[in-house]
Amino acid sequence: MISRQMIAQMPKAELHVHIEGTLEAELCFEVARRNGVKLAYGSIKDLQDAYRFDNLQEFLYIYNQGAEVLIEEQDFYDLAWAYLAKAKAQNVLHAEIFFDPQLHTLRGVEMETVLNGLTAAMAKAETELALTSRLIFCIQRHVDLDNAMDTVVAAERCRDRYAPYLIGIGLDSSELGFPPSNFIDVFDRARAAGFIPVAHAGEEGPAEYVADALDNLKIQRLDHGNRSLEDDELVKRLAGEAIPLTVCPLSNLKLRVVDDMKNHPLRKMLEKGLKATVNSDDPAYFGGYINENFYAAAEALELTEAHLYELARNSFEASFISASQKRSHIAKLNDFAAATGWRISSFPIT
Numbered sequence: 001m002i003s004r005q006m007i008a009q010m011p012k013a014e015l016h017v018h019i020e021g022t023l024e025a026e027l028c029f030e031v032a033r034r035n036g037v038k039l040a041y042g043s044i045k046d047l048q049d050a051y052r053f054d055n056l057q058e059f060l061y062i063y064n065q066g067a068e069v070l071i072e073e074q075d076f077y078d079l080a081w082a083y084l085a086k087a088k089a090q091n092v093l094h095a096e097i098f099f100d101p102q103l104h105t106l107r108g109v110e111m112e113t114v115l116n117g118l119t120a121a122m123a124k125a126e127t128e129l130a131l132t133s134r135l136i137f138c139i140q141r142h143v144d145l146d147n148a149m150d151t152v153v154a155a156e157r158c159r160d161r162y163a164p165y166l167i168g169i170g171l172d173s174s175e176l177g178f179p180p181s182n183f184i185d186v187f188d189r190a191r192a193a194g195f196i197p198v199a200h201a202g203e204e205g206p207a208e209y210v211a212d213a214l215d216n217l218k219i220q221r222l223d224h225g226n227r228s229l230e231d232d233e234l235v236k237r238l239a240g241e242a243i244p245l246t247v248c249p250l251s252n253l254k255l256r257v258v259d260d261m262k263n264h265p266l267r268k269m270l271e272k273g274l275k276a277t278v279n280s281d282d283p284a285y286f287g288g289y290i291n292e293n294f295y296a297a298a299e300a301l302e303l304t305e306a307h308l309y310e311l312a313r314n315s316f317e318a319s320f321i322s323a324s325q326k327r328s329h330i331a332k333l334n335d336f337a338a339a340t341g342w343r344i345s346s347f348p349i350t
Contacts, residue, residue, distance in 0.1 A: 002298045006308075007298060007308065008090065008091065010294075010312055011091055012278075012311075012312045014279050016248055017097055017282075017283065018097075019080055019097050020066070020100055020103060021285055021286075022083040027082060029047075037068060051254075051286075053285075055204070056255050059282070062285065067103050067104070070104065075117065076114050076121075077120050078121075079117070083095075090290055091291075094316070094321060096134045096136060096167075098136050098137075099138065100138050100140055100172070101151050115158055115161075119165045132325075134166075135167065136167065136169065137169060137195075138172040141174050141175065145185075148183065149185070149186055153189075169196070179208075179209055180217050187216075191218060197220060198246075200224055202222070208231075210228050214237070221246060224247065225245040225246075225274075226257060229265050239272060239273035239274055243275065244314065247276050248279050248281035248293065249264050250281070250296055251281035251286045254285070261300035262301070264301060266301060275314050277311060277318055278315070305340075305342045309333070313333060316330050
């Protein structure tokens with residue numbers, strides 16, 4: 001039987017977490033006081049009580065409000081450090097973190113301010129916690145395309161200065177009505193500048209959006225992708241091309257993408273040969289970080305040791321670190337599995 005302790009001790013990577021979505025209510029109030037920002041909620045409990053969502057758009061309303069307290073470099077540093085310390089405590093060895101530049105630049109906060117704070121915390125985590133991390137800047141679908149292109153230009157300006165942290169471009173926020181093909185020019189420019197492309201697709205949007213992201217944005221990793229399972233040919237393509245999926249179980253439950261964790265498609269994804277991973281998305285709002293997502297999925301879907309091993313291994317293989325770093329992390333996973341008594345000889349270890 002899978003225990004919580006087993007999951008907690010298992011080495012893993014996190015590939016789908018929005019740093020703004022790690023803003024816990026306590027830190028939100030602390031930063032708001034520091035910056036003289038008046039919140040719409042009278043107490044931490046009032047804010048936490050608002051974390052009830054019927055869909056993605058309702059969540060984004062609260063998410064955007066929370067981000068408004070983030071103004072100074074120190075705010076972004078505190079935000080990132082809090083997440084990285086939590087990730088370390090949950091045995092995350094490597095994290096690839098999304099951030100939403102437009103959420104801040106449209107309020108007059110420069111991208112460099114955001115990056116200064118985030119990367120300072122990331123550098124400290126690498127030195128003091130032995131936790132590596134990288135950043136993927138996301139384009140928000142609902143913001144106009146001119147601003148999206150301006151964001152790519154700003155990221156180009158920042159790329160060398162914030163190396164090796166700033167590595168990729170993503171696509172997030174409201175999915176329905178904003179197909180990936182709207183952003184071809186934006187992603188073409190970003191790829192030409194050396195940014196690795198990923199995109200949210202197939203969460204609320206249809207399977208066609210996933211194919212669109214593959215064909216038109218040339219993504220190397222698919223964020224969410226639940227509705228891919230509605231298209232057998234698309235599933236075969238994702239499996240055949242070994243496109244990783246960054247799956248977020250508690251997020252899907254909280255946003256009503258699934259009505260019950262027992263109906264979550266994660267196990268089916270693995271059984272169909274998809275390179276699925278487990279991640280926390282916006283853990284401050286959705287009730288748990290990466291281990292809590294593993295707990296919920298393992299219990300509801302009756303995941304086996306083989307499933308857990310595959311998910312953890314996938315997380316390292318799907319990351320954008322070097323081949324040698326991947327081998328090192330997978331070796332640690334193999335050592336853990338052997339020490340735990342898993343029969344890893346039956347797994348496809350290379």
